[in-house]
Amino acid sequence: MRLQAPLAALPFVGFTAAAALSSTNCSAAAFQKIIDANGTQARVEWATYVPAGGSLNPLNYTSATQYPTGLPESCAVQVNVASEGNSSYLVGVIFPSDWNGRMLSAAAGGGINWVDMGTGTHYGFAAVSSNLGHVGIDTAGTWAIGRPEAVIDWGYRAWHGTTLLAKLLVAGHYSSSGPKYSYFYGCSTGGRQSMKNMQEYPDDYDGIIAGAPAWWTTHQQLWNLKQTTYQAPANSSHTIPETMFSVLAAEVLKQCDPQDGLTDTIISNPQGCVFNPLTLACNATSDPSTCLTADQLTTLASIYSDWIDTNQTFVYSHVFLGSESSWLEGNIGLGESSTIDQQYWFIRDLMGLGDSFVWQDLDFETVELADKLNPGNATAGQYDISAFADRGGKFIHYHGLSDSYVSPGASVHYYDRASSAVKPKGVEVDDFYRLFLIPGMEHCFNTPTDMNAPWYIAGADQASAINTSTWSVPGYKDAKHDVILAMMAWVENGTAPEELVATVWKNISTADEVSRQRPVCKYPLQAKYTGHGDPDESANWGCEGLY
Ligand SMILES: *[C@@H]1O[C@H](CO)[C@@H](O)[C@H](O)[C@H]1NC(C)=O
Ligand SMILES: *[C@@H]1O[C@H](CO)[C@@H](O)[C@H](O)[C@H]1NC(C)=O
Ligand SMILES: *[C@@H]1O[C@H](CO)[C@@H](O)[C@H](O)[C@H]1NC(C)=O
Ligand SMILES: *[C@@H]1O[C@H](CO)[C@@H](O)[C@H](O)[C@H]1NC(C)=O
Ligand SMILES: *[C@@H]1O[C@H](CO)[C@@H](O)[C@H](O)[C@H]1NC(C)=O
Ligand SMILES: *[C@@H]1O[C@H](CO)[C@@H](O)[C@H](O)[C@H]1NC(C)=O
Ligand SMILES: *[C@@H]1O[C@H](CO)[C@@H](O)[C@H](O)[C@H]1NC(C)=O
Ligand SMILES: *[C@@H]1O[C@H](CO)[C@@H](O)[C@H](O)[C@H]1NC(C)=O
Ligand SMILES: *[C@@H]1O[C@H](CO)[C@@H](O)[C@H](O)[C@H]1NC(C)=O
Ligand SMILES: *[C@@H]1O[C@H](CO)[C@@H](O)[C@H](O)[C@H]1NC(C)=O
Ligand SMILES: CC(=O)N[C@H]1CO[C@H](CO)[C@@H](O)[C@@H]1O
Ligand SMILES: [Ca+2]
Numbered sequence: 001m002r003l004q005a006p007l008a009a010l011p012f013v014g015f016t017a018a019a020a021l022s023s024t025n026c027s028a029a030a031f032q033k034i035i036d037a038n039g040t041q042a043r044v045e046w047a048t049y050v051p052a053g054g055s056l057n058p059l060n061y062t063s064a065t066q067y068p069t070g071l072p073e074s075c076a077v078q079v080n081v082a083s084e085g086n087s088s089y090l091v092g093v094i095f096p097s098d099w100n101g102r103m104l105s106a107a108a109g110g111g112i113n114w115v116d117m118g119t120g121t122h123y124g125f126a127a128v129s130s131n132l133g134h135v136g137i138d139t140a141g142t143w144a145i146g147r148p149e150a151v152i153d154w155g156y157r158a159w160h161g162t163t164l165l166a167k168l169l170v171a172g173h174y175s176s177s178g179p180k181y182s183y184f185y186g187c188s189t190g191g192r193q194s195m196k197n198m199q200e201y202p203d204d205y206d207g208i209i210a211g212a213p214a215w216w217t218t219h220q221q222l223w224n225l226k227q228t229t230y231q232a233p234a235n236s237s238h239t240i241p242e243t244m245f246s247v248l249a250a251e252v253l254k255q256c257d258p259q260d261g262l263t264d265t266i267i268s269n270p271q272g273c274v275f276n277p278l279t280l281a282c283n284a285t286s287d288p289s290t291c292l293t294a295d296q297l298t299t300l301a302s303i304y305s306d307w308i309d310t311n312q313t314f315v316y317s318h319v320f321l322g323s324e325s326s327w328l329e330g331n332i333g334l335g336e337s338s339t340i341d342q343q344y345w346f347i348r349d350l351m352g353l354g355d356s357f358v359w360q361d362l363d364f365e366t367v368e369l370a371d372k373l374n375p376g377n378a379t380a381g382q383y384d385i386s387a388f389a390d391r392g393g394k395f396i397h398y399h400g401l402s403d404s405y406v407s408p409g410a411s412v413h414y415y416d417r418a419s420s421a422v423k424p425k426g427v428e429v430d431d432f433y434r435l436f437l438i439p440g441m442e443h444c445f446n447t448p449t450d451m452n453a454p455w456y457i458a459g460a461d462q463a464s465a466i467n468t469s470t471w472s473v474p475g476y477k478d479a480k481h482d483v484i485l486a487m488m489a490w491v492e493n494g495t496a497p498e499e500l501v502a503t504v505w506k507n508i509s510t511a512d513e514v515s516r517q518r519p520v521c522k523y524p525l526q527a528k529y530t531g532h533g534d535p536d537e538s539a540n541w542g543c544e545g546l547y
Contacts, residue, residue: 028044028047034173056068066468076095099126123472130158130159155378159193185209188211192217195215215410217380226307327404351373418433516536522543
């Protein structure tokens with residue numbers, strides 16, 4: 001299904017599919033000509049024609065789950081952009097022949113995010129991404145050692161440059177005046193990228209969609225190590241053992257599920273749950289693998305508490321009740337040194353404290369130093385985003401309440417602070433910025449098996465959980481169910497999203513038979529069952545005040 005109505009409403013002329021497809025247009029030379037005429041320092045590495053149904057695999061992945069497949073007929077290009085000193089970054093753009101007149105940037109993951117770009121082309125977007133100047137995901141920092149220019153590119157500079165270059169190429173390739181509307185979506189570190197861009201360069205995009213954003217880089221990365229230290233060293237008397245994780249998840253679900261008003265396997269309001277961990281306390285007859293000792297209960301209390309440090313300084317929010325399903329594979333883990341090693345990249349390589357820094361050294365001074373250095377100015381911590389509101393920008397922010405990698409509390413913190421910061425500027429937050437907390441969603445996608453909560457809203461990294469040739473919400477390609485279409489409706493039509501309907505299917509691989517759908521309400525509202533009809537149908541729910 002194509003996006004018919006909005007296309008028809010756009011006054012785009014001067015572009016035909018045939019024009020975009022001529023071999024002269026989709027050649028490295030054609031793109032280099034556009035760049036040179038602009039005086040930009042950038043070199044086209046390659047351009048390639050993609051036939052309808054084709055794939056694009058520039059990183060030579062061996063599994064089709066890692067690169068876009070089943071693309072619409074397109075032209076793709078990769079450009080190397082010179083930055084400061086000897087640093088440079090890569091920009092990728094896919095130009096679908098059947099262009100919708102708009103641009104969609106997909107935040108970087110481990111390099112150019114070809115998968116989410118591919119998703120964007122199905123809507124008709126010219127799709128853009130960047131590698132931000134380094135190879136590898138943000139869990140290794142060796143690329144940053146001794147390269148302050150590269151750290152600035154990563155922090156914010158490469159995305160601005162990428163955006164300008166992409167707009168230039170879109171104008172040139174389609175012989176147009178450029179994209180009529182530009183959007184940016186990303187999750188996790190990608191959510192940070194989109195928020196940082198909005199804060200520094202409010203004119204770049206009309207709409208920003210940030211999922212589970214790791215926006216508070218300096219505190220976020222230190223907290224990820226802090227989480228691991230609660231369990232360290234491995235096999236201590238205070239270490240919660242592997243066998244306890246599922247027991248704990250089940251007990252939290254048992255206690256918190258009904259407290260939100262409906263026993264439906266979903267914890268809709270984890271912050272409103274009064275959880276009593278003593279039901280798991282060991283006694284004389286307990287099986288030691290399924291109970292918690294006094295020391296382990298203390299560890300649990302730390303995990304569920306905000307990181308408050310010297311002088312009552314709030315450093316970072318805790319994980320919420322209902323996030324236990326991802327603790328074992330995630331940052332909390334078992335206190336093993338191998339898990340801790342993955343948390344060092346920011347402190348050792350970006351802050352420059354080197355390999356002699358060990359987890360026992362983490363303290364409030366580390367936090368103060370992180371804030372002072374703020375490597376690459378990466379923290380997207382500007383709360384006054386009224387400049388973005390004033391230029392007509394819209395911001396949709398969402399976060400899964402079962403996320404243990406980035407605390408949903410950090411998202412609430414940002415929203416609350418931003419609301420207060422824009423008010424004195426005469427800006428009402430609700431007019432341009434809405435936060436959606438998704439009950440039972442883990443980090444960016446998925447839900448704990450036992451909860452089976454609706455989580456899919458076609459956000460960043462979500463469509464590829466179905467397969468790499470799908471897009472939007474299969475069966476529900478509309479602004480109620482798809483956050484990208486919701487954003488377009490808000491920016492282009494002024495229709496603000498009051499709620500988003502999230503979906504979970506019986507089988508995510510086929511995404512054919514819906515298991516449950518439910519509205520996700522804008523913060524601080526919460527979805528409430530009307531009391532009539534099937535609770536697995538969104539029509540039987542409404543949004544109500546949480547407080
Ligand atoms: C992928 O394979 C092609 C063809 O063998 C090669 O030219 C290209 O350099 C490879 N790309 C990467 C990132 O390894
Ligand atoms: C890049 O520049 C840095 C100085 O900023 C230098 O240390 C490094 O050797 C240079 N790398 C290359 C590949 O030229
Ligand atoms: C280069 O492209 C940018 C982005 O589209 C544009 O703002 C600028 O005016 C262009 N410069 C020239 C010399 O064409
Ligand atoms: C902790 O104990 C488990 C089970 O006895 C063992 O497999 C693991 O190697 C131990 N880990 C460390 C770091 O000692
Ligand atoms: C002892 O602990 C177990 C859980 O480990 C619990 O099921 C049982 O009720 C407890 N017994 C008493 C007497 O508290
Ligand atoms: C804590 O607060 C006291 C009293 O205001 C101040 O003197 C001290 O410097 C603070 N400590 C830190 C680490 O900021
Ligand atoms: C980082 O931000 C600070 C404060 O706004 C500013 O003074 C500094 O120039 C910035 N550094 C870079 C590399 O952008
Ligand atoms: C804008 O509203 C019109 C009329 O309801 C609708 O047809 C169109 O799809 C909307 N555009 C977007 C981008 O949502
Ligand atoms: C989901 O569908 C896929 C593809 O048809 C199939 O291989 C898989 O077994 C199914 N999973 C479940 C849990 O039914
Ligand atoms: C991908 O998922 C979509 C939506 O469920 C489906 O229509 C399509 O057949 C799937 N493609 C592949 C290659 O599995
Ligand atoms: C940028 C560019 O070269 N655009 C051209 C693409 O091809 C069509 C048809 O050949 C031309 O009309 C465009 O100017
Ligand atoms: Ca419930």
